[in-house]
Amino acid sequence: MKQIIQSFKTGETILEEVPRPQVKKGYILVKTHRSLVSLGTERMLVEFGKSNLLEKARQQPDKVKMVLDKIKADGLMPTLEAVFTKLGEPLPLGYCNAGEVLEVGEGVYDFKPGDRVASNGPHAEFVSVPKNLAAHIPDTVSYEEATFTVIGAIGLQGIRLANPTLGETVVVSGLGLIGLIAAELLVANGCTVIGFDFDTQKVALAKGKGILAYNLAEGIDPVKTVMDATQGVGTDAVIITASTKSNEVISQSAQMSRKRGRIVLVGVIGLDISRADFYEKELSFQVSCSYGPGRYDDDYEKRGIDYPLPFVRWTENRNFQTVLQAISTGRLDVKRLITEQVALEEYQKIYKNIGGSQSIASILTYPAISNNSTAVHINKKSETFPKQNKATLAIIGAGNFTKMTMLPAFGKLDADLKYIVSAAGVSGTHLAKKHNIRISSTSYDDVLQDTEVNAVLITTQHNLHAQMTVQALQAGKHVFVEKPLVLTQPELEQVMQTYQSSGKSVVVGFNRRFSPFIQKAKSVLSSSQEPMNIVITANAGFIPASHWTHHMAIGGGRIIGEACHFIDLLAYLAGSEISWVSASAMGKHPAENADNVSILLKCKNGSQGVVNYFANGHKAYAKERLELYSQGRVLILDNFRKMEGFGFKGFSSMSSKQDKGHKHQFESYIRFLKDGGEPPVTFSQIINSTRASFAAVQSFLSGEPVKIGD
Structure with missing residues (x-):
């Protein structure tokens, strides 16, 4: 299928061929008929993409601070690589879509194939959207009119926050698309x-809709105009839908308001607020969040958990329905807002001069017949591998780990990357082109059924790891899965059972044991037969409670999902499996997903250690530190950039750019696939580290130590 994407690196807007998305649980698959170009938002994105690095930095000073902090913690080159990789990612454009339902996912009962729906899907021939972000189109509403649903909901949410009543005066500052819709709804x-x-x-359009509209280009004073129109009282509310860096709009809004007036910001403006303006009138100011309650709440949007109507009357979905109803009854006339309709293939008619466009609303039309394939062939295979010596791989997942870490590490490895599978297809297609991967797909089944693929590399969200591992083993594939292997004990048992009968390998991405620093540590400790003490501290950093990693059923929490790295590293350095775990989490009553935890681990050979996993440190400090004490000697590893030895003959220090072992890990894995023998990380070690991470959570919840059996 074809989809419009934006490159932040080059500023180019592209009509890309990408695989059709798959319908997921709680989602619907829609064949697009029309989509509306949001000229304000999309103009901003296109212009940002075209700006140079200095201009990008000036526009996002908060991001510059994050970059500086990362340089302090990780070094200059890793930070620059991360920044340029991020800028190179494609961004799907569009969020005002109307089309026909083709398929419905598990748990979707309000929609069926053939239904006409409006959604926040992008400019693409097919879109997969959550059920709470789609609404039925009334029979009397055309697809063209329905494309105004989402952008109308943005204006409607601003109105709901302003809470206007019959007879009040409301100022709409900025008569772009959202402003015109908001103004007409206020009149209604x-x-x-x-x-x-x-x-x-x-x-002129606004005047035709019964709005007292004024052209500021004619030099009128907006404050005086409002005061004259309200007999000196001032407006009851101001809804700002303008887009400007100037602080003048907020100042004028305050000056034209009556005492205890309400100001709601929907657009983007300068916000240098005068305390005096607001203090003397006791004005209220609120920023409106997009479509309404539920926005940016993954439980509502992605998992389909609705807010109960008696307590949250207007959610984003119910706002969608309200806009469609207003169009259906004629209280909102959007037909007059349509400036042009352009075929998808001729999209550049809109985007080529989007910065200077005088259009109110531009609509894209879509062909009746589209490429419905879940796979797109990107590159032809340049060489073949002998059957007994092959590593033909499929990467499942195109998130940050894949693009920032895995694929750069594969750059010079002798492996055939045949597939990359991603949920929506856009990021996968971008990475396929960049890294010479033959096929971009949205279907895992394509990979499982391809007999040429002998190994899959799974980098999806954590809750999919166990199921995908089992499916790959059953299909006769070797499996590399980025940590964690599983999230629960039943999942672990299922993977173990499938592994035993499959004859194939499972390797988990415990990369730190492959770091040159850790290999050097093992080398200088090789003669030691005595137990050792190890302290590993992870300054993991804060992530919001709403992040999927904290969701136990999706991310498993940060101990199972991330601290398992350090548990495995400790066992590897000790040269022994873990037999006993005692953990303590900060707070009187720690939650299951606690992320400030100290974990005491004892190994079968008598070694012991502590993994401190903390989320409450400063991000400018090094993320990882390791201390090892053995036979009167000490090793200190600072953030995988510098290691010092004390008491060792022939070793005192080692330093390099940060190296956590990813490249060496994948080198070892490819070598194993070709040559056979023992996997780079044995299955018994993986099971032991996984059980130890489970035990850590069990221990800090119960307050008791946990023994780990064989």
């Missing part, structure tokens, strides 16, 4: 609406 609500803009065409 029985309000006197005053609108301001610099565009003659938009002001």
Whole structure:
């Protein structure tokens, strides 16, 4: 299928051929008929992409600070690599889609194939959207009109926050698409609406809708205009839908408001607020969040958990329905807002001069017949591997780990990357082109059924690891799965059972044991037969409670999902499996997903150690530190950049750019696939480290140590 994407690196807007997305649990698959170009938002994204690095930095000072902090912690080159990789990612454009339902996922009962729906899907021939971000289109509403649903909901949410009542005066500052829709809805609500803009065409449109509209380009004073129109009282509310860096809009909004007036920001403006303006009138100011309650809440949007109507009357989905109803009844007339309709293939008619466009609303039309394939062939195979000496791989997942770590590590390895599978297809296709991968797909089944593929590399969200590992083993594939292997004991038992009968290998990405620093540590400790003490501290950093990693059923929490790395490293350095775990989490009553935890581990050979996994440190400090004490000697490893030895003959220090072992890990894995023998990480070691991570959570919840059996 074809989809419009934006490159932040080059600023180019591209119509890309990508695989059709798969319908997931709680989602619907839609064949697009029309989509609306949001000229304000998309213009901003396109112009940002075209700006140079200095201009990008000036526009995002908060991101610059994050980059500086990362340089302090990880070094210059890793940070620059991360920044340029991020800028190179494609961004799907669009969020106002209307089309026909083709398939519904598990747990979807409100939609069926053939239904006409409006959604926040991008500019693509097929879109897969969560059920709470789609709404039925009434029979009397055309696809063209339905494309205004989502952008209309943005204006409607601003109105709901302003809480206007019949007879009140409301100012709409900025008569772009959202402003015009908001103003017309306010008129339908029985309000006197005053609108301001610099565009003659938009002001004329607003006047035709019963709005007292004024052209600021004519030099009028908006504050005086409002005061004259309200007999000196001032407006009851101001809804700002303008886009400008100037602070003048917020200042004027305050000056034209009555005492205890309400100001709601929907657009993007300068926010240098004068305390005096707000203090004297006791004004309220609120920023509106997109479509309404539920926005950016993964439980609502991705997992389909609705807010109960008696307690949250207007969610983003119910706002969608309201806009469609207003269009259906004629209270909202969007037909007059349509400036042009352009075929998808001719998209550059809109985007080539989007910065200077005078269009109000541009609509893309889609062909009746589209490429419905879940796979797109990107590159032809350049060489073949002998059957007894092959490593033909499929990468499942195109997230940060894949693009920032895995694929760069594969750059010079002798492996045939045949597939990359991603949920939506856009990121996978971008990475396939960049790294010479033959096929971009959205279907895991394509990989499982391909007999040429002898190993899959799974880098998806954690909750998919166990199921995908089992499926790959049953299909006769070797499996490399980025940590963790599983999230629960039943999943572990299922993987173990399938592994035993498959005759194939399972390797987990415990990469730190492959770091040159750790290999050097093993080398200088090789003669030691005595137990050792090990302290590993991870300054993991804070992530919001809403992040999927904290969700136990999806991410497994940070101990199971991340601290397993350090548990495995400790066991590897000790040269012995872990037999006993005692953990303590910060707080009187720690939650299952606690991420400030100290874990005491004892090994079968008498070695012991502590893994400190902390989320409450400063991000400018090194992320990882290791201390090892053995036979009057000490090793100190600082953030996998510098290691010092004390008491060792012939070794005192080692330093290099940060190296956590990813490249050496994948070298070992490819060598194993070709030559056979023992896997780089044995299955028994993987099971032991996994059980130890489970035991850590069990221990800090129960307050008791946990023994680990064979």
